[in-house]
Amino acid sequence: MLRLDVCFYFPMKKYLAVALLLCALASLTNASCFQNPIKSDMTHCQDNVDNTWHAVGSSWRNSACWDCTCTGCCAGFSTPRWFPDDCVSEFDAKRCEYIVHKKDDPTILCPIYVSVGK
Secondary structure, X not given: OOOHHHHHHHHHHHHHHHHHHHHHHHOOOOOXXXXXXXXXXXXXXXXXXXXXXXXXXXXXXXXXXXXXXXXXXXXXXXEEEEOOOXXXXXXXXXXXXXXXXXXXXXXXXXXXXXXXXX
């Protein structure tokens, strides 16, 4: 005879596994954004990094490589999270991107398996 409490236990275990998986995947999404409150009568807003003024409705990239509008900014680059162990990641601020290369030879680029952002 099949016990009823066992039948309900296994489906709940599957749901728990799916919930944990979804929580883990949420950390791989682009959380590199923030919002700015604006008032309905505003015509311009100020970039928090460069202290430059911009018209409402415009978009720009600031000196910290953030893509912005008056309502908020998001990172304008992807951050490598998984690449070979014999490689290193360095941020190129002029190009607003990470370069992943061999630790002992910066001229040899490495593959990036996982990156987050943008």
